[in-house]
Amino acid sequence: MTLLDRVAARLARNDMLQAGVMLFVALGFALVIQWPSGATTANESWFTVAPVRLALLSIGAMAWGAGLGARPPAARSRRDTDGIDLPILGSPAWRAECAATLGALLVLVVVTAPFEIATHAASYPDASLAWSLGVPLLAVIGYFGGGLLVGRVAEALRMSTMLALIVPTVFAATVWLDVSLDRTVLNPWSAALAVSVPFAACLGALAVVTLFALVPSRRTVTPGSGGGDGGTEVDAGRGAAA
């Protein structure tokens, strides 16, 4: 089963499909209510659609990341099997699920891009189109990684059941932090509207760490180091280590 098949299967699952429907409805609603009508000619639709899109995608990425990050490790898992829907933390199925979920989120980024591009074209904002197109990719990967971290912490604190409250609280904290600092560092709503180097740096670093943690590496075990015959390649699984 290729990664594309896994992504397609992930997108077809109910949770992702419902989220996709809600995302399209929200974007369509924001687009229509802000589209100029009557005597108004100034098109301000991008200033609503872009933040809504980025904020929803970021919240979704963090929520799914937190859900996967909160999976219990094998030592505490009460499951015998390693199912795709509820995989054990660090297992190959867990990594595959992470990759599929992240891939599905990136597909949602792409398929909602026409809303952003159409409103950007019509509104003619100061922000560059390259930033508008690039920042959702960065934010989704970064916030997915942030969600994994939040999930791990919640699971470690035995607070996994409160993830539905923790994720919005974390987002509220990002807004509070940005308002306190008077600059855009973590808040996706304001990051959508203008180029922000701190936001790009933070989310870029988070995205790199996320990809580094999720991509399984292969290291060579040298002879005599134990663990098998010389030259055996072992799947290290950085995600499990994380």
Place this chain on the structure above:
Amino acid sequence: MRLGPRSLCLVLLLAVASHMATAQRGAETSVAIGVGGNIVVDAWNPVRLVTRDVPAGTSLFISIDTGSLRQGAIPVDVALNVPGGAGISVVESLVYVSPFSSISWSLRGPEAVMASGSLAGRDQDARPLDLVLSRDPGRYASAFGSGTRVVDVAAAALPIEVAAYDGVRTVIIDGTTTAPRLEAVAAAAAAGVVVVLHGDLPASHRELLLLADGASTRLGAGAVLSTRGAASDAVAAALAFQVPDRDALLTALTQRSLVERPVGPTQYLVLIAAGLFGVLVLTMLRWFGAPGVVGATMVALLVSFVAWRAFRPEEAQLTGAVRLAMVGGELTAATEVREVLTLPASVVEAPAGARPLLPQAYQLDQSGTSFKVQRWRSVTLVLAPVVAAPGLQVQGSSITNAGTMPLHDITVIGLGPQPDLAPGRTAELVAAEDGLPSPVYAALLPHLPHGTVVGVSDCMSACTVWVAPAAFDDLGGPL
């Protein structure tokens, strides 16, 4: 090293001398705004700085606060570089003075402010100037009566720029002083001033008679009159002569938006398109597996490309313009009105002789004016009037297209529409039934007297509306 009493005295003397030199330089600096230093509100005013021995890097800064208690400060900031060096330095420019709260100016060098001054808003005056070039200006002042601003100016003080006469109503020259320059008098007439050459002019003033062809000669937007008799006769002739109100004509021209604003599809169309796109994409993702994901991605890319091409305006700034060309004799006073619509917030750059139609903060320097404009907003700029060659000439009962572009939508107020004229062609006036006037100049017609010829040319770039005011005093003649 120890300083003795003598050394201290020397240092103090040097300090005092330095301070006196600075003060002297301040005393030698003069800034005059308006003709003869008389500011006319709601008009272009000449600015003249005279100073001496200023260092390189010196600039003249003028700040005009055109705001009010209700609007707050609306600053107009003027910065003019002063050529430094030994000797006298003169800087001349033009500035449009709107009703103001205060005007302050300062001459700033690299290290210090060398001179400064200010004018309070209560000193402003919107009445136009009546300039008199006479050894006995009192006779004319009494003839003008109270409520007028009669100013006695030297011939050399008359500017030669057309826009500098924006706040001047009449110029009376009786030949008893030094003769003014011919180009200064021509500029005044072209700007819309009624110039009166009164009495028998001496030989030194004879060249001014080149401008007068009979008792009354239209020249540009104004006229040159020749009168005899008492001073009151000259004043009466000047006040009796009617020239069109250029400000009213410009306001009428701007009633119609000069820029066509970009209009996208309707809300309903956007709603339907967004709904169809969403349903299509979600269907592909739900039921078509991996091919569906690839297909949805391709559809999204295609829709993005189409939307970008369809919705993106070609330019970030859209500019529309119209010119008002007031023809009189061999001269035309042309004033351009420009509307700039900017889609992203930006700074609109314009030539130095540009001012906003409505009060707005802006900066002016030798390179031009700059206006900060919010996104999806427009600014209407009125450029200072300039002299141009007439594109429309009226001789007897015929009209000639003296320009290089075809004249169309020609009409004579009171007589009716006339046929179009190719460049260089002449046509006799014909009586016709009144038709609908061109929308370009329809709003002007109530402000123009009967017999005025109006035509339009060059609408591919910016329409030029040619106006020959009262070209036909008696419409019965051509008919």
